[in-house]
Every structure is written in C-alpha cells, then in structure tokens.
Amino acid sequence: MRGKIAVLPGDGIGPEVIREATGVLKAVEERFGHEFSLTYGEIGAAAIASTGDPFPENTEEICRSSNAILFGAIGAPEYDNNPEARVRPEEGLLRMRKSLGLYANIRPVTTYEDLISLSPLKEERIRNVDFVVYRELTGGIYFGKPSFVAEDHSEAVDTCSYNRNEIVRIATLAFEAARKRSSKLTLVDKANVLATSQLWRKTVQELAAGYPKIELEFMFVDNAAMQIILNPAQFDVILTENMFGDIITDEASVITGSIGLMPSASVGETVSLFEPIHGSYPQAAGKNSANPMASVLSLAMLLEHSFGLAEEGRTVREAVAEVIARGIVTEDLNPTKFFTTTKVGSAISDIILSKSLAE
Numbered sequence: 001m002r003g004k005i006a007v008l009p010g011d012g013i014g015p016e017v018i019r020e021a022t023g024v025l026k027a028v029e030e031r032f033g034h035e036f037s038l039t040y041g042e043i044g045a046a047a048i049a050s051t052g053d054p055f056p057e058n059t060e061e062i063c064r065s066s067n068a069i070l071f072g073a074i075g076a077p078e079y080d081n082n083p084e085a086r087v088r089p090e091e092g093l094l095r096m097r098k099s100l101g102l103y104a105n106i107r108p109v110t111t112y113e114d115l116i117s118l119s120p121l122k123e124e125r126i127r128n129v130d131f132v133v134y135r136e137l138t139g140g141i142y143f144g145k146p147s148f149v150a151e152d153h154s155e156a157v158d159t160c161s162y163n164r165n166e167i168v169r170i171a172t173l174a175f176e177a178a179r180k181r182s183s184k185l186t187l188v189d190k191a192n193v194l195a196t197s198q199l200w201r202k203t204v205q206e207l208a209a210g211y212p213k214i215e216l217e218f219m220f221v222d223n224a225a226m227q228i229i230l231n232p233a234q235f236d237v238i239l240t241e242n243m244f245g246d247i248i249t250d251e252a253s254v255i256t257g258s259i260g261l262m263p264s265a266s267v268g269e270t271v272s273l274f275e276p277i278h279g280s281y282p283q284a285a286g287k288n289s290a291n292p293m294a295s296v297l298s299l300a301m302l303l304e305h306s307f308g309l310a311e312e313g314r315t316v317r318e319a320v321a322e323v324i325a326r327g328i329v330t331e332d333l334n335p336t337k338f339f340t341t342t343k344v345g346s347a348i349s350d351i352i353l354s355k356s357l358a359e
C-alpha cells in the first residue's frame with residue numbers, strides 16, 4: 001500500500017511525540033511492506049513565528065493533497081497569558097477543523113489492566129471501562145456568530161448555534177458506532193436550559209427510529225460529568241456537542257491513568273486528522289520526557305480509518321500494551337522508574353519489528 005500523510009508537529013511537545021509516531025510508522029512500513037510519503041507542514045505558534053499565520057495556506061494545501069493528517073499539539077504560554085494577542089495558535093486548529101470539514105471528533109476511552117492502579121478512581125470503578133465519545137467539532141459556541149468583545153471592554157458575546165444537518169451527520173456516525181459496539185448511545189446535553197440542546201434531543205430522537213436495536217438515553221451534561229467519575233462503565237457511545245465534548249473528554253482521559261494515552265480521530269467531509277488529545281504541555285517541551293503513546297495510538301487510528309489497515313492498527317496497539325506491560329514507560333506512568341520519549345517510541349517500534357528489547 002502507498003499513501004500520502006500530512007504531518008503537522010505543531011507546538012510544545014508536539015514535535016517530540018510526532019517524531020516517535022513517525023518512527024513507529026517506519027516500523028509498520030518495514031514489517032508490512034507499505035510505503036507512505038510524509039509531507040511536513042507548520043501550524044500553531046510555530047507557524048505564527050515563521051509566517052504570521054497559525055494555519056498558513058501552504059499547510060492547508062498539504063492537508064488537502066494528503067490521504068490523512070497526523071497532528072501533534074497546538075498552544076504556547078506566551079499567548080495563553082495575553083488576552084490581547086491579535087492572533088492565537090488555537091485559531092489555526094479551529095480554522096483547520098472548519099476549512100477541512102472535520103465535524104466529528106472521535107475519542108476512545110480505554111483502560112489498560114497494567115495501569116489500573118494509576119487511575120484516580122477506585123479500581124472496581126475503572127476496570128473494564130471502554131467507551132467512545134463522538135464530539136461535534138465544527139459548530140456550537142466555538143464558531144457561533146456574533147462573537148465579540150465590546151470596544152470599551154464592558155461586555156463580551158459568544159453565540160451557540162446548531163442546525164439540524166450539523167446534528168444529523170455526526171449523530172449518524174455515532175449511531176453506526178453504537179451498532180458495531182454494544183448498542184447503547186448516550187446523548188449528553190443541557191436540554192433543560194439550552195435551545196440548541198433541545199434541537200439535539202429532538203433530532204437524535206427522530207434518527208433513533210432508524211436504529212430500533214440501539215438503546216438511546218439522554219443525560220444532562222452536569223450529571224454526565226458526575227457519572228463519568230461515579231460509574232464510567234455504564235457508557236458505550238457518548239454523543240455530544242462541541243464545548244461539552246471538549247470538557248468531558250478531558251475528564252474522561254484522566255480516569256484511565258494518564259492523559260498521555262488518549263488518541264483521537266477527527267473525521268468529516270474529506271481527509272481525516274489524527275491527534276493525541278493532550279495539549280502542547282510546554283513545560284515539558286524539549287525534555288524528551290513526554291509520553292508518545294497517545295500520538296502512536298493516533299497513528300493506529302489513522303492506519304485503520306484512512307487506509308483500512310486493521311491488522312497494522314491492531315499491531316501498533318498491541319505493541320503499546322506490550323511496552324506498558326514491560327514497564328517501558330515515561331514519567332507520567334511511573335514516576336519512580338521511567339524512560340525517555342525516544343526510548344518508549346523505539347521500544348514500540350522494536351516490538352512491531354519483533355526485535356528483542358535491549359533494556
């Protein structure tokens with residue numbers, strides 16, 4: 001198989017974790033006889049520094065002419081602490097999502113038996129948790145107009161807006177996912193207060209008629225935030241709007257032991273994008289200490305979703321589980337005995353290539 005992948009390392013620890021993911025991709029190419037050509041593009045603070053634009057035209061071109069996008073992270077502290085910054089790195093990510101039509105962000109939450117003790121939750125609550133969140137990614141309050149700060153800074157406005165079509169297209173993906181899993185779908189919303197949430201409920205309820213075997217339940221987002229802590233095993237597929245999805249997936253990512261493990265796929269109209277859900281973690285940048293596993297697991301999703309390479313994806317996932325079992329992990333997973341980002345990445349590649357590990 002041949003394919004074209006756009007690689008956007010971005011900011012902070014992005015370049016380090018992406019380097020490991022591309023190393024693992026090389027191992028996959030070698031073992032399975034594939035050939036992928038990689039084209040690198042700039043995004044975020046790195047792109048602002050060199051072009052003034054967090055999502056330059058050239059990067060968009062690279063994305064559009066590729067079969068898939070592998071993305072690292074975005075964000076830099078000098079912008080976070082400056083509310084008056086004229087342009088922000090995050091704007092690059094949001095424009096990329098919108099312009100490439102990446103309307104569905106898929107975030108799986110899985111547990112590893114070897115890491116159960118790292119969970120902030122009691123073992124019996126976290127064991128066997130396995131669910132996936134379908135987060136709407138190109139609508140809602142992130143993109144609603146009007147959005148402004150009054151010139152005299154006395155007021156600011158954001159608008160949350162959704163239309164039926166925006167809900168139908170992601171809800172259909174979530175229903176299909178539920179059909180392939182254990183057939184339960186939870187719509188998370190705030191329909192007791194918000195008009196947009198009422199539209200979500202009505203639209204999803206109508207679609208449910210086409211999926212009679214799927215158990216559909218509704219949950220208010222405040223309750224969902226509690227339930228993810230109290231009884232996360234109750235969930236199978238969660239469907240939700242953009243902002244609620246942003247918040248509950250950060251929450252969901254830490255209950256498994258480390259935010260450094262959670263990959264995601266953003267799919268939509270054309271090319272799909274794969275990224276770890278952790279951010280740019282600038283404090284760790286350049287230290288060779290960040291956990292590359294979420295980025296490597298994002299690569300596994302890429303191989304499956306964009307190229308249909310199921311065995312390759314499974315092999316990558318199994319190699320990650322294997323290095324975890326052998327204790328070759330970064331500091332977030334074992335603060336007393338830990339390895340570098342590069343070591344963890346090369347251990348995953350070695351397992352894929354069935355090499356014995358020099359420890």
Ligand code: IPM
Nearest residue numbers: 074075090093094246277279
């Ligand atoms: C995420 C991030 C982004 C978001 C930020 C960086 C704009 O938190 O991908 O979850 O809020 O969507």
Ligand code: MN
Nearest residue numbers: 246247250277
């Ligand atoms: Mn987020």
